Amino acid sequence: MNDDTNHLAKLQHLIDNNLSYTRDVTADSIISWEKELDSQLEKEKKYDLLFFVKQLVASSYATRGDITIAVERAHAMYEQAKRINYEPGIALSLRAIGNAYLEANMQQQAIDSYKEAIRILQGSTNSTILPKMQIMPNLILTLLKMGKLDEASIYLRMFENLVDEHPGSTNLFYASICHCYYNIITDNPKKAHKFLNEADSLYQKHNFIYLSYILSFLHASYYELTQQYDLALQQYNLLTESIRPDYAPNRYTQLKLQQAQILSLLGKTDEACFVYQKANALQDSLDNISYTRQINELRTLYQIDKLELANQVERNKTITYGILAVLILLGLITSLILYLRKKNKHLLHSKIELEKAQKNAENSIRTKSLFLSNMSHEIRTPLNALSGFSAILSDDSINNETRQQCNDIIQQNSELLLKLINDVIDLSSLEIGKLTFNFRECDAVIICRNVIDTVEKVKQTQAGVRFLTTLETLPLLTDDSRLQQVLINLLINATKFTTEGMITLEIKKTSEDMVLFSVTDTGCGIPLEKQGQIFNRFEKLNEGAQGTGLGLSICQLIIEQIGGTIWIDPEYTDGARFIFTHPVNPSVIDSKKKAL
Numbered sequence: 001m002n003d004d005t006n007h008l009a010k011l012q013h014l015i016d017n018n019l020s021y022t023r024d025v026t027a028d029s030i031i032s033w034e035k036e037l038d039s040q041l042e043k044e045k046k047y048d049l050l051f052f053v054k055q056l057v058a059s060s061y062a063t064r065g066d067i068t069i070a071v072e073r074a075h076a077m078y079e080q081a082k083r084i085n086y087e088p089g090i091a092l093s094l095r096a097i098g099n100a101y102l103e104a105n106m107q108q109q110a111i112d113s114y115k116e117a118i119r120i121l122q123g124s125t126n127s128t129i130l131p132k133m134q135i136m137p138n139l140i141l142t143l144l145k146m147g148k149l150d151e152a153s154i155y156l157r158m159f160e161n162l163v164d165e166h167p168g169s170t171n172l173f174y175a176s177i178c179h180c181y182y183n184i185i186t187d188n189p190k191k192a193h194k195f196l197n198e199a200d201s202l203y204q205k206h207n208f209i210y211l212s213y214i215l216s217f218l219h220a221s222y223y224e225l226t227q228q229y230d231l232a233l234q235q236y237n238l239l240t241e242s243i244r245p246d247y248a249p250n251r252y253t254q255l256k257l258q259q260a261q262i263l264s265l266l267g268k269t270d271e272a273c274f275v276y277q278k279a280n281a282l283q284d285s286l287d288n289i290s291y292t293r294q295i296n297e298l299r300t301l302y303q304i305d306k307l308e309l310a311n312q313v314e315r316n317k318t319i320t321y322g323i324l325a326v327l328i329l330l331g332l333i334t335s336l337i338l339y340l341r342k343k344n345k346h347l348l349h350s351k352i353e354l355e356k357a358q359k360n361a362e363n364s365i366r367t368k369s370l371f372l373s374n375m376s377h378e379i380r381t382p383l384n385a386l387s388g389f390s391a392i393l394s395d396d397s398i399n400n401e402t403r404q405q406c407n408d409i410i411q412q413n414s415e416l417l418l419k420l421i422n423d424v425i426d427l428s429s430l431e432i433g434k435l436t437f438n439f440r441e442c443d444a445v446i447i448c449r450n451v452i453d454t455v456e457k458v459k460q461t462q463a464g465v466r467f468l469t470t471l472e473t474l475p476l477l478t479d480d481s482r483l484q485q486v487l488i489n490l491l492i493n494a495t496k497f498t499t500e501g502m503i504t505l506e507i508k509k510t511s512e513d514m515v516l517f518s519v520t521d522t523g524c525g526i527p528l529e530k531q532g533q534i535f536n537r538f539e540k541l542n543e544g545a546q547g548t549g550l551g552l553s554i555c556q557l558i559i560e561q562i563g564g565t566i567w568i569d570p571e572y573t574d575g576a577r578f579i580f581t582h583p584v585n586p587s588v589i590d591s592k593k594k595a596l
Contacts (some may be wrong), residue, residue: 004040007033008049015052017170018134019210020059027060051081051089058096062103070100088131091117095135102138105254107146114139118155133162137174144178144185156182173202173211180218184225192222213239220258233262437479437561439586444474444483444515448505451487455495463498463521465491468506476515477585482558489551490519490578498523498575513584518569520577531568555580562586 010025011033021027034057041050054077061070074096081089098113114135121132136159143152156178163175180195196218203215220235236259256275263272389406392398398406452467459465487505494503501522510516526534535556559566559580566580 004036008037011037011053011056012049014056015049015130017206017208018137018174019208020056020063021210023209027064030056030060047084047086047089051077051086051092054089055092055096058093059099062096062100065103067100067104070103071097074100087120091120091131091135094120095131095138098135098138098142102142107142111139111142111146111148114142129162129166133159133166133171136162137178140178141181144181147185149182149186152182169202169205170211173199176202177214177218181221184218184221187225189222189226192225196222224262229262229266233259233266236262437482439477439479441475441477442480442483444476444478444507444582445469445471446473447480447483448487448507451484451491452505454484455488455491458492459495461495461498462500463495463503463523464501465495465503466505468504469508471507471509474507474509474515475584476582478562478582482562483582486555486558486580487517487519489555493551494519494521494523494576497521501575509584510581515582515584516579517582518577518579520572521575523575525573525575526568528570531570534568535566 010022011030014020014022014025014030021030030053034053037053038050041047041053054073058070058073058077061067061073074093077096078090078093081087081093094113094117098110098117101107101110101113117135118132118139121135136155140152140155140159143149143155159175159178163171176195176199180192180199183189183192183195199215199218203211216235216239220232220239223229223232223235236255240255240259256278260272260275263269263275389410393403393406393410448467448469452465455465491503491505498521503522504518504520506518506520508516535552556566559582563583563586564581566578569577569579
């Protein structure tokens with residue numbers, strides 16, 4: 001546990017100062033320590049330290065030339081951070097990927113990774129300040145090396161603002177380095193020298209070997225800019241001597257190539273050629289070392305994976321058999337449930353149909369009984385009158401005036417009996433669809449006037465009957481006899497319950513396709529609670545009044561077959577008002593309904 005604590009302290013020192021290594025903590029040390037610390041940090045959910053350590057490990061693999069492993073570790077780190085939705089971890093994994101690309105001399109890919117990491121950390125909290133400040137120098141220096149000055153200046157200003165808020169000595173050092181390199185690239189040696197002196201001063205406070213490498217490289221670049229090639233060569237010599245080829249192979253090779261370039265500028269072409277050859281041979285050798293190391297790593301992982309795979313195969317077999325057994329059992333249970341549900345549904349449907357049939361039978365019996373009761377009562381009345389007054393007529397002793405009265409009563413009751421029979425026939429015909437309609441174009445205004453004249457002659461009330469309309473004429477495609485039947489039924493019905501006052505028939509056109517008829521009386525009216533039943537068959541509000549109670553039912557069936565609607569106005573309280581609509585052209589209305 002003491003070793004773990006000591007290792008954590010050393011790694012924390014690297015993280016706090018944005019270092020990739022020190023003299024005491026090499027890339028190999030970082031890689032070996034991570035294997036000990038990874039599970040502990042994950043168990044304690046110290047994600048901030050966990051992902052910094054993982055980033056150091058991935059960068060260490062890249063530094064020692066194991067680019068493939070570095071990228072694999074960085075991607076694994078990225079997937080873990082994404083799985084737990086930890087944004088600083090995602091950004092650090094992108095930094096590790098960028099570092100790997102940079103070591104492989106893939107600068108544009110490195111820039112893309114660094115920029116994506118900065119984007120994720122934008123508008124972030126204090127927990128993401130440190131990752132952002134550590135990624136910025138990598139991005140700025142790489143942009144400058146690629147010659148992307150405009151983008152580099154934008155991120156440089158952002159980095160300056162962060163350093164102003166968190167002015168640690170290491171942060172100030174990196175800021176000076178970035179400014180210095182910017183002025184070297186933009187060919188401004190005076191300003192470059194100023195920032196180089198600042199970086200020298202800040203370096204003296206810590207003397208970190210990692211910072212020493214960066215500072216020496218910057219000195220060499222400055223001397224190249226000012227054409228002090230001897231001093232530049234001296235710096236590159238110091239750098240190559242301070243770095244072991246097996247520790248940072250790619251970096252060492254790049255320095256040797258820079259060294260050869262300076263020798264070429266000094267005119268030492270033979271020596272430059274020798275360094276080029278040595279660098280290329282070293283690169284081949286280092287590649288072999290790198291590949292061998294990667295193969296050993298992968299071979300170890302392969303052995304572990306092989307054992308794990310064998311165990312997983314056995315587990316998968318057991319799980320597969322278990323799943324198959326469960327699926328078969330579930331299939332049987334599901335089949336049984338579906339079978340029972342189907343049976344229950346069938347039984348429920350049969351029960352509903354039976355209840356419906358029983359209800360229809362009961363309604364038929366009740367309707368039949370009601371019909372017979374009403375018909376026997378209604379037929380008996382005119383038949384009694386016919387029988388009684390016919391007997392009186394056979395008496396020779398009656399005078400002519402009495403004989404005439406008897407004839408009138410017999411005639412009236414004959415007409416009543418005939419109307420009763422006609423109503424029953426009409427209702428039956430309308431129900432089964434046998435009644436035919438003879439549509440032709442008629443003038444609805446004339447039909448209404450004729451109906452008023454007819455009702456005036458036969459009414460048995462003191463109430464007046466009138467017709468109101470603003471229309472001079474109204475062409476209407478209708479069966480005039482059926483329309484008259486509906487209007488006469490409604491008006492006669494109104495005369496039965498209006499002893500005085502006024503009965504009004506009104507007609508108006510509500511649209512190009514529809515006409516509205518209304519029959520309004522000032523009689524006793526219909527109670528609101530009974531208005532919903534008024535169109536039922538044999539429904540009579542006054543049981544003492546003459547009639548079968550079929551008139552309104554017949555009106556409803558006729559209007560519906562024409563294509564209209566009939567109802568009673570619930571808002572009219574001074575009597576009763578029946579309203580129905582009639583299409584101007586029933587065939588057009590019917591075709592519209594079929595289209596819908």
